[in-house]
Amino acid sequence: MNVLDVAQNSVAAGATLIRITLEADEEQGLLTLTIADNGKGMTPETLAHVTDPFYTTRKTRKVGLGLPFLKMSAEMTGGTLAIESEVGKGTVVTASFGLHHIDRAPLGDVASTVAGLIQCSPDIDFVFTVRAGGEEFCADTREMREVLDGVSFAEPAVAQWLREFIGENTQPILQRSNII
Amino acid sequence: MKSLQELAAIRDRMKQTVNTREAAHDTTRIVVGMATCGIAAGARPVLNAFTEEIARRELSGVLVTQTGCIGLCQYEPIVEVTMPGQDKVTYVKMTPDKVARVVSEHIIGGKPVAEYTIGAR
Ligand SMILES: Nc1ncnc2c1ncn2[C@@H]1O[C@H](COP(=O)(O)OP(=O)(O)O)[C@@H](O)[C@H]1O
Ligand SMILES: [Mg+2]
Numbered sequence: 001m002n003v004l005d006v007a008q009n010s011v012a013a014g015a016t017l018i019r020i021t022l023e024a025d026e027e028q029g030l031l032t033l034t035i036a037d038n039g040k041g042m043t044p045e046t047l048a049h050v051t052d053p054f055y056t057t058r059k060t061r062k063v064g065l066g067l068p069f070l071k072m073s074a075e076m077t078g079g080t081l082a083i084e085s086e087v088g089k090g091t092v093v094t095a096s097f098g099l100h101h102i103d104r105a106p107l108g109d110v111a112s113t114v115a116g117l118i119q120c121s122p123d124i125d126f127v128f129t130v131r132a133g134g135e136e137f138c139a140d141t142r143e144m145r146e147v148l149d150g151v152s153f154a155e156p157a158v159a160q161w162l163r164e165f166i167g168e169n170t171q172p173i174l175q176r177s178n179i180i
Numbered sequence: 181m182k183s184l185q186e187l188a189a190i191r192d193r194m195k196q197t198v199n200t201r202e203a204a205h206d207t208t209r210i211v212v213g214m215a216t217c218g219i220a221a222g223a224r225p226v227l228n229a230f231t232e233e234i235a236r237r238e239l240s241g242v243l244v245t246q247t248g249c250i251g252l253c254q255y256e257p258i259v260e261v262t263m264p265g266q267d268k269v270t271y272v273k274m275t276p277d278k279v280a281r282v283v284s285e286h287i288i289g290g291k292p293v294a295e296y297t298i299g300a301r
Binding site for chain 2: 112113116119120122143144147148149150151152154155156157158159160161163164165168169
């Protein structure tokens with residue numbers, strides 16, 4: 001799953017707070033990834049074209065592939081992609097995947113991905129939540145930032161702690177629910 | 181299990197070392213190319229390896245971050261090292277197993293690993 005690609009859009013949109021939620025629902029058989037930001041949002045015009053692979057507002061590359069690819073990978077597993085966005089307010093991207101569908105791309109090392117994202121955007125706040133099998137873990141950088149008292153998330157010792165903190169807390173939940 | 185108390189201990193250690201060095205111009209920066217093409221070429225493990233190695237050796241004044249694609253995809257992953265008083269050094273085709281040598285010879289020893297740099301063939 002290209003969590004990073006989608007979260008990068010939120011970073012590019014100037015978000016100061018990005019919420020990443022991964023939730024498994026056994027009853028519905030769905031794994032849902034939600035990325036919500038308070039960035040600059042999209043106009044209805046952009047929103048209408050955003051899953052079209054030949055549309056992008058970037059100047060550095062000709063095609064935008066993040067959201068179209070996410071849509072394709074969600075739909076391939078019987079899931080859906082929904083995007084809500086409002087200019088000046090932010091964007092919510094919700095991708096659901098067939099939890100046990102054979103075509104569902106492996107989750108990969110989400111702990112590393114999210115920790116890397118925080119390390120590399122050390123001034124943005126992230127709330128990362130994993131919910132599965134009645135268990136929940138939430139990592140909130142605002143809480144950590146208070147503890148850090150000016151020390152950066154880009155300090156390797158901090159980034160390393162963060163990766164292990166997220167990994168140790170999310171792996172067991174994901175494993176018990178057979179998601180990874 | 182990692183805890184917020186442990187984070188507080190890391191903070192205290194960092195603050196101590198920060199106080200004994202001068203501000204920003206004294207910081208070494210390691211920037212890993214990390215756009216989509218970089219991830220595909222394995223930039224993430226390189227970022228993690230640098231982070232681990234610097235944390236393990238408890239080096240202070242060294243920040244590890246990412247950059248967007250810098251347009252040399254055939255060479256990805258790319259790592260730029262900027263040290264106080266030195267020209268920027270660009271490493272290409274980095275892999276996690278090259279990281280320890282860059283840290284010991286360049287970051288600690290001050291001498292870039294020429295054979296990993298962009299000019300080398
Ligand atoms: N979270 C977001 N906030 C604001 N705009 C967004 C967001 N996500 C996507 N967009 C818009 O949609 C476009 C397409 O996104 P994407 O498919 O990831 O391709 P790319 O990032 O390569 O342009 C972006 O260029 C941007 O204009
Ligand atoms: Mg994108």
